[in-house]
Amino acid sequence: MNRHQKEAAVGNLAYEFSEAEAVYAVDYRGLTVAQISELRARLLQNDTKLKVVKNSVTKLAAEKAEVTSINDELSGPTALAFVRGDAAASAKILSGFVKESDNKLELKGGLLNGKPLSTDDVVAIAKLPTREVLIGQLVGLIASPISGTARTLAALLSAVPRQLQQVADQGLVGGGAAAPAAEAPAAEAAEAPAEEPTAEAPAEADAEAAPADAASDTDSTEE
Template structure:
């Protein structure tokens, strides 16, 4: 490979590391071209699966700021799944394909700025996908909102019941409203007084 081609390949790999949500490193020794095509199809838009050269990939990984743990895994025939979508979905896709095709070996990965070994990638694959988690969160929020709405709807009824209970309690205790006192005779209307004092004809 010419020097210019190597530089271009390193730059492309560095860009992939920097623009991806994560990277899962695998060994593909023994997989046929047809199987590699099937794997890429299965991953779809979730990840871009590329066969890489270890020496160039180490240089690109170093330039992208990946740590030594990840670079130490670059031994033997290597291929990397650059995750473009949900890292959990990509890990599930790789794990499921590896179960059906023993020649694909997951060696580790680099996700969210942290290197992961094969066991950690396997744990990641066991998690629920982002879509499932969001759906569960939305369901929980909807349930809580329904409960809150029911509480708010019940407040006026509960307030009326409480007021009625207090009124009944006061009534039972004899706290009835007193009738207003009769008006004194001196306070008779002025028109009547004037009529009594008028001189007879």
Template sequence: MPSNRILEQKKQVVSDLTEKIKSAQSIVLADYRGLTVEQDTELRTALRKAGVEYKVVKNKLTSLAMKESGLELDEFLTGPTAMAISSADAVAPAKVLSEFSKKFDKLELKVGVVEGKVIDLDGIKALAELPSREVLIAKVLGGFNAPISGFVNVLNGNMRGLVVALNAISEQKANA
């Protein structure tokens, strides 16, 4: 039977993890078994640069936190499980982990959660193929800008036509 101190520590871990899960845009679970220390360090560095928190928590504690968050992922919580959590960018964990799973065969993706909805391996790969948030914002802004640019060109064309017509009339009156 664990001591009260250890029990309190575990309760705190579950509570902290529950808060992170509830506030997460996306979560990806992966089996990291077989990665070398250098590979794991490289993976952690890439995730940190992308603003993704990467942690390994005991499966039982992760299961409790998931259940408190309204998720049922016990079937995926077998063997060593690492969790990549992002509260800012829904695409970042899937993108980085998919890239590294191609680079390192030992890293196996298990399941993902995007805005509270569970996605399978195909969903993670599809999410990883999406462009980054900045690229999507740029495309949307470009889409907004295109009609405005076209409208300005139409207005300029009408003004040019008016100026040409006025010049023609003034030349006609000057010749007459």
């Protein structure tokens, strides 16, 4: 690699450092070429690039990107996984490949948002739920009250016809309401005779007047 090629490689790698959400360093010396290709393909599905670069070039690129803490992981053959996708998902892929390869692939640490990670940190990240799972859980929490409200409204709406039917059966709506109106004239007719004493009042007055006249006649006769 001549000077121009090295400068280009450093520039490209520095760009990867600056764009990555996380960077995981692994020791790949026990893997075959076929296994490295398989691992690279799996990581690409999560928008993660696996790059095998000389440590000297990586150190220059890290210095240019101002992430020199990664230099602590650059001993022996080292490949770097530059994660632009889900950091937990890529950590799971690497951790799974460690087991699948009978520990021929080794985790070494890395960076997360520019902060250094130990090997234990990478293992811990691999145990976290993926972003997709977390989003699903969040949607479930948001939808849960909505679905509960929907079920409540459905129950209330389904109860309305039953309640209306019960009211109708009791004669409070529909044809039953007309009966009290029809009975009203009969009640008024039954109460009408109560006014007749008014018409008899003159007769009673005449009857009372007659004894008075008779008394007057008696008085005049005695005189």
